[in-house]
Amino acid sequence: MPIHDVNVMILDNDGVLRREGKQLPGVVELYAQLEKRGISNVLLSNNSRVTSDGLVRQMKQFGVKDFCKDQAMTSAEAAASWIRHNPSADRLEDMRVFAVGEEGVFRSLQELGIALANDQWDGQQWSGLPTDVVVGFNTKMDYATTMAPAWNAIHRGSRWIHTNGDVSYRNAAGAMLPANGAQLAYLSTTGKEPAAVVGKPNREMAESALRRMNVTQDQARIAVVGDNLTEDMGLADNLRSAGWNAEGWMVLTGVTTAEDCDDPSVDRVFQDIRQITRALLSR
Incomplete structure (x- = not known):
């Protein structure tokens, strides 16, 4: 899928937007481009200890002032949603x-x-x-x-x-x-x-977030951005297996090295989210 065809971005938190609790460079600029290009986005966290309210506070502290609760979901919230639907x-x-x-x-x-x-x-x-x-x-x-x-x-x-x-x-x-x-x-x-x-790499949390955004399979062109082969790239694989048009985008600011990226689940490799922003700006 051409990079400019992406209309949905699923982002991981640790190793992508922050590391060891500290903000990584490029967060504000990436979210500005997502807003400008109308790319629906959701921050998915496997961390069940936190809430989406906590993720909203984090993102506002990072400088993404218009970040709202609908742009975040935790595995705890996904589990509650799964129970409600099942x-x-x-x-x-x-x-x-x-x-x-x-x-x-x-x-x-x-x-x-x-x-x-x-x-x-x-x-x-x-x-x-x-x-x-x-x-x-x-x-x-x-x-x-x-x-x-x-x-x-x-x-x-x-x-x-x-x-x-x-x-x-x-x-x-x-x-x-x-x-x-x-x-x-x-x-x-x-x-x-x-x-x-329900958490990553299983697709239940992502599909719950996609339903909330009113995104359907026939219209979605998804980039899953993460730093972990098992959780993030595995999620992209599982979405593809379920019929979604999804790619796995690996960033090298977390637990995975460039040498580990020779894996069929990895479609694109970026040094960091700043490189993703430059790619979105390249046209």
Whole structure:
């Protein structure tokens, strides 16, 4: 697809717009070009701990003053949206969800009117088994009040939705630590599998964002911009497999080096987002 045919851009956050919490060069200029050319865009974050409100604050701090909530989605919000579109009960109000995670998970469920069942676990057993278990990354978990009841509910038949399968993350000191994929592996010892893992590279989060933008397959020409072969380029692959016209655009400001880009999922390689902006300006 010619670069100027792109009319939708799906962007990653870490390694693309920021690194180690600090803004990378070229963010304001890229978003100015997207606005000027009418390119619909969404910032997709696998981080279930944050909210789209938090991403809006970040982008405004970066200087993108007109960035709005509809331009961002987290894996927690995508999980809540997935539940709303795929209810486990005849009526949404009959669903009771046990939530594992931090602010992003709880707020995303509550904002869509989904009732929580966390108060139904008394430390030993359920007073009412939840219909669903939603699991986001939790760095403050207590075994007795989070993973034990989640495991028990899934084992007994509650539907399981996982926000993302990220195996690890790098903390502020640069150390690699287990992430939500480790929680997925733990809960897999129930012998069950998640009904959905909604974050990247799976396409559920992207398709939820595309629906919100009223973008359809027949009109979309998508660039997935990221720094990660598995999550971002994998998302482009999965969108293509589902019939979307999508390319994977790799930037080298994150975890991937140029040597790693000899991969069929990578359609274009850019040094950074400034080079993407120059490419959009080249005509």
